[in-house]
Amino acid sequence: MSSFTRPQFPGDLTGGAMAMAFAIPEAVVYGAMVFAPFGLEYIPQGVIAGVIAVFCANVFTKLPGSVRNQVNMPDPMLSLMMVAFSANLAASHPGAHLDTILTLLFFIVLLCGFFQTLFGLFKVGVLAKYIPYPVSAGLFNGMAILLLISQIRPMLGLDFDTPIWAFEHIKFLTFVTGSVTILTVAFAPKLRIRIPAPLLGMVAGAAMYYLFVLIGQGEHLGETLGTIPLTVPMPVYAPDFWELLSSSTLGKVLIEVTPMALGLATMASLKSLVVSVTADNLLRERSDSNWELISQGFGNITSSLFGGLAVAGDQTATTEMFQFGGSTLYARLFAGLVALAVVLFLGPVLSPVPRVVLAGILVIVALQGVNRWSLTLLPKLRERQDRGQVVSDLVVVVLVACVFVFIDILVAISIGVLISIIFFVVRMSKDIVRREYNASRIRSNVYRPDKDIIYLEQNGDKIQVYELEGSLFFGTADKVANTIEDSLSENIDTVIVDLGHVADVDSTGAQILLRIRDRCLAKDKKLLLSSLDLIRHNEVLSTALSVSNSTPHPDQSYVFKTIDDALARAEDWLLDKAFGINREQHVLSLNETDLLQDYSSQEIAVLAAYLEQHEHDQGEVILHQGEAGDRLCILIRGRVDVVIDLPGEGGEKKLLSLCAGTIFGEMAIIDRKPRAANVVANTTVTAMHLRDEALSRLRKEYPELDHRLSMGIASELSKRLRIANRVITEHKS
Numbered sequence: 238m239s240s241f242t243r244p245q246f247p248g249d250l251t252g253g254a255m256a257m258a259f260a261i262p263e264a265v266v267y268g269a270m271v272f273a274p275f276g277l278e279y280i281p282q283g284v285i286a287g288v289i290a291v292f293c294a295n296v297f298t299k300l301p302g303s304v305r306n307q308v309n310m311p312d313p314m315l316s317l318m319m320v321a322f323s324a325n326l327a328a329s330h331p332g333a334h335l336d337t338i339l340t341l342l343f344f345i346v347l348l349c350g351f352f353q354t355l356f357g358l359f360k361v362g363v364l365a366k367y368i369p370y371p372v373s374a375g376l377f378n379g380m381a382i383l384l385l386i387s388q389i390r391p392m393l394g395l396d397f398d399t400p401i402w403a404f405e406h407i408k409f410l411t412f413v414t415g416s417v418t419i420l421t422v423a424f425a426p427k428l429r430i431r432i433p434a435p436l437l438g439m440v441a442g443a444a445m446y447y448l449f450v451l452i453g454q455g456e457h458l459g460e461t462l463g464t465i466p467l468t469v470p471m472p473v474y475a476p477d478f479w480e481l482l483s484s485s486t487l488g489k490v491l492i493e494v495t496p497m498a499l500g501l502a503t504m505a506s507l508k509s510l511v512v513s514v515t516a517d518n519l520l521r522e523r524s525d526s527n528w529e530l531i532s533q534g535f536g537n538i539t540s541s542l543f544g545g546l547a548v549a550g551d552q553t554a555t556t557e558m559f560q561f562g563g564s565t566l567y568a569r570l571f572a573g574l575v576a577l578a579v580v581l582f583l584g585p586v587l588s589p590v591p592r593v594v595l596a597g598i599l600v601i602v603a604l605q606g607v608n609r610w611s612l613t614l615l616p617k618l619r620e621r622q623d624r625g626q627v628v629s630d631l632v633v634v635v636l637v638a639c640v641f642v643f644i645d646i647l648v649a650i651s652i653g654v655l656i657s658i659i660f661f662v663v664r665m666s667k668d669i670v671r672r673e674y675n676a677s678r679i680r681s682n683v684y685r686p687d688k689d690i691i692y693l694e695q696n697g698d699k700i701q702v703y704e705l706e707g708s709l710f711f712g713t714a715d716k717v718a719n720t721i722e723d724s725l726s727e728n729i730d731t732v733i734v735d736l737g738h739v740a741d742v743d744s745t746g747a748q749i750l751l752r753i754r755d756r757c758l759a760k761d762k763k764l765l766l767s768s769l770d771l772i773r774h775n776e777v778l779s780t781a782l783s784v785s786n787s788t789p790h791p792d793q794s795y796v797f798k799t800i801d802d803a804l805a806r807a808e809d810w811l812l813d814k815a816f817g818i819n820r821e822q823h824v825l826s827l828n829e830t831d832l833l834q835d836y837s838s839q840e841i842a843v844l845a846a847y848l849e850q851h852e853h854d855q856g857e858v859i860l861h862q863g864e865a866g867d868r869l870c871i872l873i874r875g876r877v878d879v880v881i882d883l884p885g886e887g888g889e890k891k892l893l894s895l896c897a898g899t900i901f902g903e904m905a906i907i908d909r910k911p912r913a914a915n916v917v918a919n920t921t922v923t924a925m926h927l928r929d930e931a932l933s934r935l936r937k938e939y940p941e942l943d944h945r946l947s948m949g950i951a952s953e954l955s956k957r958l959r960i961a962n963r964v965i966t967e968h969k970s
Contacts, residue, residue, distance in 0.1 A: 245565055252306075252563020253571030257291070259433035260310040260554045260572070261579055263602065264291045265587060266435075266595040267316040268546060269462065270387070274320060275335060277396075281465040284587060287311050288580050289470050290545030294536035295573030304529055306563055307509075307516040308554035308572060309536055311546040313602050314380040314504055317387075319345075319547060321646045322497050329493065340477045341494060343541045347478060348498030350537030353506055357530030371633035372653040373507070374608035378634060379641025379649055384603035386642070391415070391596035394459040410449050410457040411593045418442030418597030433557060435598050442594035459593045465584035470577065472542035500650045505549040509533045512550030519559045608634075669717055671706035671738055675699075676811075681804035683876075684957060686898030687831050689812055696815075699730040700807045702800070706738035709746035718749050722756050730814075731807040732757055735800045737768030754795070763810065765795045767803035805894065821897055824923055825873040830898045831956075832871060832949045840942060847931040853922040860916040866905020867929045869950070870916075872897050874923035881914045894919060903950050906932070 268287025272279040294309035322345055326338050389401055392415045394408030422438035430437065449458055481490065513529050536548055558568055579587075611634045617627045633656055641649035677697030685693070703721060721732060734750070736742070742750070750766070757764040797803040812820065827833045827841050827848075836844070848871070853859050859870065862882050872895055879892045879901070892914060895901050905912045906929070927935075936943040 245562070245567075248562020249565055249568035250571055252558040252561040253568045254575055255431075255433065255561040256308045256554045256558035256563065256568075256572045257575040257579075258436050259557050260291055260308060260551065261288060261576060262433075262435035262439050262598060263551075264288050264311050264546075264576075265462075265590070266598050266602075267311040267313065269592070269595050270599065271316050271319045271323070271546060274323065275338075277460060278463070279335075280592070281463050281584075281588070284462055284465055285468050285580060285584070286545050288576050289468075289543050290540045290548050291576040292470060292573050292580060293540040293543050293545050294533075294548035295569045295576065297539040297573075298532040298536040298569070304513045304516040304532075304550070306519065306555060306559055306565065306568055307513055307529070307550045308558055308569065309509070309533065309548045310551045310554060312505070312508055312549045312551065313384055313599070313606060314376070314508070315501060315547040315549060317380055317383055318497075318501055318504065318646050320387075322501075325497070339544075340474065340481065341490070343474050343544060344478060344481060344490075345494050345498045345501060346537055346541035346545075346547045348494060349501040349505060349547055350534040350539075350541065352499055352502035352534070353530050353537060354534030356502065356506055357527040357532075357534065360527045369633070369656060370610070371630045372637055372656050374611040375634040375637025376504070376641060376649060376653055377606055377608045378611060379638040379646075381603045381606040382638065382642050383646075384599055384606065388596040388599050388603070391459065391592050392600065394457075394593065408457050408459060410454055411459040411591075414442055414446045414449070414458065414591060415593040415597040415600070417445045418594045419600050422598060422601045434601075438598055438601070439590060439594055442597055443590055446591040446594065447589075459591060462588055462590050462592065462595075465588045467582065467584050468580050470543050470580055472539075474544055475542050478542070496647060500647045501547055503650060503654070505533060505537065505547055506530055509550040512552045512555055515552050516550070516555050516559075519556065669705050669707045669709065670720055671704040673701065673703050675701050676804060676808060679804075681801050681808055682893040683805045683808065683896060684893060684899050685808075685812075685896045687834075689816075689896065689898075692812065692815055693808060696811060697808075699728060699811055700733065700804070701729050701731070702733045702735060702804070704735045704738065704800075709736070709739050709742045709750070718753050718756075721753055725757065725760050725762055729762060731763045731765060731810060733765045733767060733800070733803045733807060735767045735803070737800060763795065763807070765797060765803040765807060767797040767800045821875060821920065823874065823897075825897055827871070827873070827925070830871055830873065830900075832900050832946075832953060836945075840945075843939060843942060844935075844946075847935050848925040848927055849931075851924055851926055853918040853924065855918050855920055855922075857918045857922075858915050859918060859922070859924065860902050860912055860914075862913065862915045863911050866902065866909065866912055868902055869900060869906045869927045869932070870902045871900050871925040871927070872922065873925060875918065875920040877901060877922060877924075878917045878919050879914050880917050889915075900950070900953055903954070907950070 264287035265284050266287070268283035268285065268290075269280045270283070272283025272286065291310045298309060319342060323338060323342050326341050327333070330337065330341075390396070392412055393401070394411030395401065395406055418438045418441060421441040422434045425432070425434035425437045446458060449455070481487065484490075509529060510526055513526060533549065540546065540548055558572065563569075563572075611631075614627055614631045614634070618631070620627075637649050637653050637656070640652055675698040677694055679702070680693060680697065701724060703717070705717065709717070717734075721734070725732070732753075734753070754764040797806065827845065828836055828838075833841060833844070853875075859877065860868075874897050876894055876896050878894050880889050881892060882889050895916075901916050902912070904910075932943070935946070
């Protein structure tokens with residue numbers, strides 16, 4: 238679907254406005270945080286930089302293929318990185334004017350956008366999934382800790398150069414004001430008020446601050462943001478960037494700032510791609526991650542030109558916009574225009590906001606930024622199971638977080654990238670074959686007559702299954718190919734490769750899968766692929782399969798939705814070879830069915846008088862889910878599927894299939910409860926129906942025969958239960 242859809246009024250307007258009611262208070266906070274180290278007089282400029290970033294990131298990122306309803310704004314981690322960068326720039330350029338430091342700082346944001354655009358153009362957006370989760374958790378925990386530490390002074394009313402232990406300078410009422418802000422933001426969701434928590438917290442904190450001023454306690458309170466001038470956003474840094482790019486010192490500057498820009502681009506891209514998944518899930522569609530990176534790159538480039546902070550997608554603001562009706566790119570555009578209105582007209586409204594209120598909001602942001610998964614690792618240390626993996630994850634989390642807090646943000650990101658590479662190499666060297674087995678041990682969910690089951694138990698080793706796990710790429714695919722090709726003995730007829738646990742397939746992996754198929758065909762073997770849902774968007778594999786799978790008969794298809802479907806097809810081929818391809822079209826006599834195979838001809842004749850023969854067309858629903866159980870059916874020709882209707886609009890799900898010689902509908906006859914599933918004819922079906930009233934007559938007229946029939950039904954259920962238990966046991970092992 239094209240990203241350029243028509244605007245959906247009034248949802249897009251309302252959604253965009255409400256997203257900004259959440260985003261702008263935080264953007265103000267991050268801008269103040271980045272500029273506060275330059276001096277309190279620069280905080281108003283920081284506030285403007287934060288809001289300008291929201292304006293640029295949502296107005297200039299309207300590209301086809303990008304996420305339609307993702308809200309972009311300054312981010313706490315990116316803002317902390319900019320604080321660190323400004324400190325590094327000030328240290329490496331002693332005596333430089335602040336305008337020079339700011340030019341270099343925004344030039345880093347420009348390069349960040351440039352690198353993000355390159356990431357998208359060279360299609361490296363998928364690399365984000367290879368960053369190990371413990372690394373991401375460590376980075377976010379480090380961000381949370383550093384953010385909390387940076388807010389201690391503002392919360393206590395201390396200046397930036399005042400030691401924390403200078404207790405005589407602490408302003409208690411400032412701390413109270415900040416605490417009111419924190420509590421309001423924390424408990425706002427429980428109040429069920431449709432006002433974003435940061436905005437509500439800002440109002441409550443400011444009200445408490447001015448209440449103290451009203452009662453004459455102003456000297457015990459910290460500073461406000463100060464005068465924020467009305468501003469018309471202009472690309473004021475474009476001339477400075479042009480001068481920098483044409484200067485003789487450009488090479489030296491690039492050597493200094495490129496690592497910073499790469500680190501900023503990496504974190505901005507990672508955060509945006511994570512949020513894009515949330516946005517896609519809300520809209521129930523799939524966007525292009527590479528186009529989203531290009532879009533994010535344009536946003537950061539324009540933000541830098543206008544003097545704005547680095548931006549990334551924000552999950553909470555995106556969710557807010559969707560919940561209030563914003564569902565197209567125009568909602569993002571309207572959100573940016575709301576930010577522009579704030580820059581143009583609402584500076585005086587923001588000027589009286591106390592700094593401690595912003596600090597309180599940042600404390601909540603820090604607490605919410607703590608990775609919840611990493612907190613669950615400590616209790617798991619007491620457990621013996623997977624303790625080694627838990628310790629390994631915990632070490633990575635703590636190491637990255639400590640480097641982030643105590644050494645340097647860029648060093649932490651570098652260590653995170655190094656750990657990602659190590660994990661990648663380990664994963665590459667790991668055997669991608671998760672499990673292998675044959676069909677004599679685990680079979681499909683197709684219930685077959687006894688003779689078929691016995692044959693499969695004796696000859697199921699002709700079907701070999703390989704379950705793969707991880708990433709099928711140039712480093713692992715060749716190893717899989719060698720494993721499968723080495724196992725192609727004379728005894729094997731069919732090889733099934735299950736991709737249900739495969740996260741991704743690159744072009745090399747796709748070609749090697751096709752090579753395996755060609756090797757199998759050369760040795761007169763069949764190769765089936767199953768569980769392709771997770772990788773159905775792989776262009777190389779899809780193209781190859783569409784060509785290879787263009788056979789006229791569906792039974793010749795070698796691509797299946799589930800492993801169960803693939804196993805069923807392989808079993809059918811094996812049984813066709815043994816008993817004939819038309820075996821299921823033959824109408825069985827009653828004593829050829831499992832239920833009645835030991836009955837005498839006289840007993841069969843008696844029972845036949847109580848049965849009704851019915852023909853059912855393919856696709857016909859024979860028994861309906863939820864209806865009263867009024868009959869037992871003996872399948873004597875064809876195959877049926879047992880299908881359940883999923884609640885809501887979830888469609889339906891096939892549970893199992895039944896072949897000629899088996900029975901269905903027996904459960905409702907036994908327990909007298911409504912039918913739990915539909916029974917649908919998979920082929921043309923012939924079934925003998927034993928209705929409830931006929932069964933009642935049989936019970937009165939031939940009690941011994943009824944008893945034997947009941948015992949036979951119980952035996953059939955027991956057989957199915959034993960098969961299910963064995964399959965479950967095999968899967969667990």
